[in-house]
Amino acid sequence: MTTHTPQNEAEAACIIADAGERRVPLSIVGAGTKRGLGRFTQTQDVLSSAALTGITLHEPAELVIAARAGTALAEIERKLAEDRQRLPFEPMDYRPLLGTSGEPTIGGVAATNLSGPRRIKAGACRDSFLGARFVNGRGEVVKSGGRVMKNVTGLDLTRLMAGAFGTLGFLTEVTFKLVPLPETESTLVIPGLSDRRGIEALSAGLGSPFEVTGAAHLPAGIGDEKARTLLRLEGFESAVRYRVSALAETLRDFGKASILETQESKRLWREVRDATFLASPTDTAIWRISVAPSKAPSLTEALGPKLSARWFHDWGGGLVWLSCSAAQDASAALVHEAARSAGGHALLVRAPEAVRAAVDVFQPQPAAIMKLAQAIKASFDPSGVLEPGRMHAGT
Amino acid sequence: MSEIAFPAPDRKILARRAEIVAGLRRVLPEGGVIEKLDERRAFETDALTAYRKVPLAVVLPRSTEEVSAVLAYLHEQGVPVTPRGAGTSLSGGAIPQEDAVVVCVARMNRVLEIDFPNRVARVEAGVTNLAISNAVADEGFFYAPDPSSQLACSIGGNIGMNSGGAHCLKYGVTTNNLLGVRLVLVDGTIVDLGGAALDAPSYDLLALVCGAEGQLGIVTEATVRILRSAEGARPVLFGFSSSEAAGAAVAAIIGEGIVPVAMEFMDAPAIRICEDFAHAGYPLDVEAMLIIEVEGSQAEMEAELDKIIAIAKRHAVTVIKESKSAMETALIWKGRKSAFGATGRVADYICMDGTVPTGQLPYVLRRTSEIVASYGLRVANVFHAGDGNMHPLILYNVNDPAEQRKAEDAGADILRLCVEAGGCLTGEHGVGIEKRELMGCQFSKIDLDQQMRVRQAFDPAWRLNPAKVFPLDARA
Ligand SMILES: Cc1cc2nc3c(=O)[nH]c(=O)nc-3n(C[C@H](O)[C@H](O)[C@H](O)COP(=O)(O)OP(=O)(O)OC[C@H]3O[C@@H](n4cnc5c(N)ncnc54)[C@H](O)[C@@H]3O)c2cc1C
Numbered sequence: 001m002t003t004h005t006p007q008n009e010a011e012a013a014c015i016i017a018d019a020g021e022r023r024v025p026l027s028i029v030g031a032g033t034k035r036g037l038g039r040f041t042q043t044q045d046v047l048s049s050a051a052l053t054g055i056t057l058h059e060p061a062e063l064v065i066a067a068r069a070g071t072a073l074a075e076i077e078r079k080l081a082e083d084r085q086r087l088p089f090e091p092m093d094y095r096p097l098l099g100t101s102g103e104p105t106i107g108g109v110a111a112t113n114l115s116g117p118r119r120i121k122a123g124a125c126r127d128s129f130l131g132a133r134f135v136n137g138r139g140e141v142v143k144s145g146g147r148v149m150k151n152v153t154g155l156d157l158t159r160l161m162a163g164a165f166g167t168l169g170f171l172t173e174v175t176f177k178l179v180p181l182p183e184t185e186s187t188l189v190i191p192g193l194s195d196r197r198g199i200e201a202l203s204a205g206l207g208s209p210f211e212v213t214g215a216a217h218l219p220a221g222i223g224d225e226k227a228r229t230l231l232r233l234e235g236f237e238s239a240v241r242y243r244v245s246a247l248a249e250t251l252r253d254f255g256k257a258s259i260l261e262t263q264e265s266k267r268l269w270r271e272v273r274d275a276t277f278l279a280s281p282t283d284t285a286i287w288r289i290s291v292a293p294s295k296a297p298s299l300t301e302a303l304g305p306k307l308s309a310r311w312f313h314d315w316g317g318g319l320v321w322l323s324c325s326a327a328q329d330a331s332a333a334l335v336h337e338a339a340r341s342a343g344g345h346a347l348l349v350r351a352p353e354a355v356r357a358a359v360d361v362f363q364p365q366p367a368a369i370m371k372l373a374q375a376i377k378a379s380f381d382p383s384g385v386l387e388p389g390r391m392h393a394g395t
Numbered sequence: 396m397s398e399i400a401f402p403a404p405d406r407k408i409l410a411r412r413a414e415i416v417a418g419l420r421r422v423l424p425e426g427g428v429i430e431k432l433d434e435r436r437a438f439e440t441d442a443l444t445a446y447r448k449v450p451l452a453v454v455l456p457r458s459t460e461e462v463s464a465v466l467a468y469l470h471e472q473g474v475p476v477t478p479r480g481a482g483t484s485l486s487g488g489a490i491p492q493e494d495a496v497v498v499c500v501a502r503m504n505r506v507l508e509i510d511f512p513n514r515v516a517r518v519e520a521g522v523t524n525l526a527i528s529n530a531v532a533d534e535g536f537f538y539a540p541d542p543s544s545q546l547a548c549s550i551g552g553n554i555g556m557n558s559g560g561a562h563c564l565k566y567g568v569t570t571n572n573l574l575g576v577r578l579v580l581v582d583g584t585i586v587d588l589g590g591a592a593l594d595a596p597s598y599d600l601l602a603l604v605c606g607a608e609g610q611l612g613i614v615t616e617a618t619v620r621i622l623r624s625a626e627g628a629r630p631v632l633f634g635f636s637s638s639e640a641a642g643a644a645v646a647a648i649i650g651e652g653i654v655p656v657a658m659e660f661m662d663a664p665a666i667r668i669c670e671d672f673a674h675a676g677y678p679l680d681v682e683a684m685l686i687i688e689v690e691g692s693q694a695e696m697e698a699e700l701d702k703i704i705a706i707a708k709r710h711a712v713t714v715i716k717e718s719k720s721a722m723e724t725a726l727i728w729k730g731r732k733s734a735f736g737a738t739g740r741v742a743d744y745i746c747m748d749g750t751v752p753t754g755q756l757p758y759v760l761r762r763t764s765e766i767v768a769s770y771g772l773r774v775a776n777v778f779h780a781g782d783g784n785m786h787p788l789i790l791y792n793v794n795d796p797a798e799q800r801k802a803e804d805a806g807a808d809i810l811r812l813c814v815e816a817g818g819c820l821t822g823e824h825g826v827g828i829e830k831r832e833l834m835g836c837q838f839s840k841i842d843l844d845q846q847m848r849v850r851q852a853f854d855p856a857w858r859l860n861p862a863k864v865f866p867l868d869a870r871a
Contacts, residue, residue, distance in 0.1 A: 059752065059754060061646045061649055061650035061754060062646070062649070062753050063649060064752070084652055085652075113594070113599070119594075123567060123571050124593070124594060126599060126602060127570075127571045136845060140845070141841065142841055142842050142845045143839070143842055144842065144846075146817070146819050147752060148750040148817075148818050148819060149750070149782040150559055150568060150783070150784045150822035151819045151821075152606040152821050152822065152824075152826070153820045153826060153830075153838075154834065154838065154843070154864060155603055155606070155607060155849055155850065155864075156557075156570070156602045156606050157603075157849065159570070159602030160598060160600075160602055162599060162602075163594075164599075179654065180652030203511075203513070207511060209625050209626045209691075236695075236698065238694065239691065239694075239695045242692060242694060246692075292513045292591035293512065293513055294510075294512045315593055318513075318592055318593055343590050343592065344590070344592040345592070345596040347596065362596050365596065368584050368585075368586045369597060372580075372586070372600060373597055373598050376598060376600075376849060376852045379848035379851065391597065
């Protein structure tokens, strides 16, 4: 195994062009913290963004930042905090779940469309992703998008790169929209609700005018003996104070809520974001299931007992994090079918290599969509050198 | 720049018109095909009215299945297709070509499902933008992207152009509010992308389709997010003695961590034109005006306004005027949203749509005036300042071909300026035919080739809206 660590974009382009000629597939890594995510594939060589670092543009008054792909997310967050700003989409940290170490890179965030609880209000990573530079599988440096919020000039290749897991291009530089850091945050906690009631409460909160920025339901046994339904509010001090009481009043019928102030609220949402409740035992499989919130209770009612699973809900109920035994292929067929029939999809986030090599990790797609996906893959990477098979066989 | 070119029509297709019309009649029910010349003329242009081409035929399908049957038939016959919604495109995106069949989704105008618990609505592609908000207004909800043309334009067209509006500063543009589409591919295959969940597996094909200007498929249904309206909203007018001061105030507001729901800019000519039309109470003795809207409870709005007013004062604001009633609010927005229509009463115009980094606004505004003046023309500026999306309206006389050419040349110079300033050619109106030949100043050949290969993954033979977006001579 060889690890290539290009010092700049031009070197990266040469390495990929060469790999294309020799037909040697490359796996792409930033810090490798999410290496275990996706189908397990055997690649000989590794292409690393580790040497492509540094913030290349930060205009606080324009709410925009650009950085080379290997820049540590932590460095970017530190820099932004100095100017009281942040990335809008609250990227989750997979290290607790996947048991990895190292500093996640901004390129990895983009390539996996990494989005946290604030997705419900501020959009996903792809929504803030304004521009990219990347090397395609032909060894060409391509630029897409730009640094401005509004841009419909040509096809949106930038958002296409988000969540493509490196299969379409090796990101070298990414540009994101920012938001101001709120003055404060508070979380309303309603105890003791069933999944169904809890998600009704979240829907009522999200359907209120109070701009809920986090909406999760933790069943009993997830981080506490009692079930907890959480609604987060962020903003200027006075506004948050007002909204907390107005929201509690709106949700009165769901029971008496307690309030978590800033620090406690932050701590709890970090656990929700990173799904740390499910991190141990470390030998279980972890699924990430995305459906419309109202479909989630039936899904967990059906899957839960069958798989002896533990789970909780983020994104107003619609994002289900579920842990079950990794035996029997992590029940992949069952989970994918449950997600599909609920109109959503499931991703096997954690499982032993053998399982990830044997089953569909991503939700299987209808033939017409796979055909498009394969044609798109070929348009970027005709010789199939970039992360072949990381998402689906053939892409 | 010379006049915008159209590819020469395929004579073989023109010669087979009667046969193709008969074929379309076989796959569509009575009344679904328009073939009389005077009726086809209604579809010869969009809001870029200086250019027109009468299409081969027009079809008005009523369902996804009908769209699919039409596309399968035209695919088999090798006939180009121009998708069309309401035909309000400002970049010529919906202008057909003589050898193409227009597939207009305007009759597919049903709201299919409103789902308040999941905060989504599923609608047919021909539903107008405003009809979505109207359908959910009783429960206090709305659909966020609000193009000024919202009374007329369709959600299918909004998706085609990734349209925006005044309130996108806070709520994002179409792509940020779209969760799923039903799409008919060029050969008639029907696919569903996304749905009511907040993300989708596999590649983000939805992102590609949004803003693709009808080149990847025809959208027949859309699932969009609906949001609960704020408790209250209040626009405030801020007058300044120079465009530079107004531009600097915008940058300072965002720089201090305040993102109002809307920040709209008008210069003196635009203020006059809109005030004459809407009688909204705009100040006439200023060089530039910002309409800044805040949202929330009374107390929240006041707190935010206090901060904004303090910043405006530091930037030599000369007039501050708050809306005092729902009626005044409606008038203020009516004036802004009818800016293009009101300008049209005064002169013919072409509307540019470049975006620049907000810090560059003062410079780009000044250069824009200089450029237009150098062609001996006039300009009115009205635009979304918070996100740097400029709309210089270049005034000219459409019956004077020389003047039209000058206006187009000035427009092209302004767009090049936007790209040089770190921005892009189009923020929300799309490339269409209008900016097609300028793509090379924003993208390299490699960039464009990659985009065109992705286009070909959907439409290998270039049959869907083929003369749009990509420079004619850049194609393989
Ligand atoms: C007075 C005025 C004000 C405007 N204000 C704004 C504004 O504030 N913000 C803004 O963003 N735009 C604005 N526009 C531009 C225009 O209204 C938008 O681009 C709008 O989204 C077009 O919608 P439409 O239904 O008219 O689409 P059309 O003009 O019919 O088509 C637009 C494009 O989408 C494609 N298309 C249409 N329907 C489909 C479909 N079902 N499937 C696939 N492709 C399709 C077409 O081929 C074409 O390329 C304005 C226009 C006018 C005339």
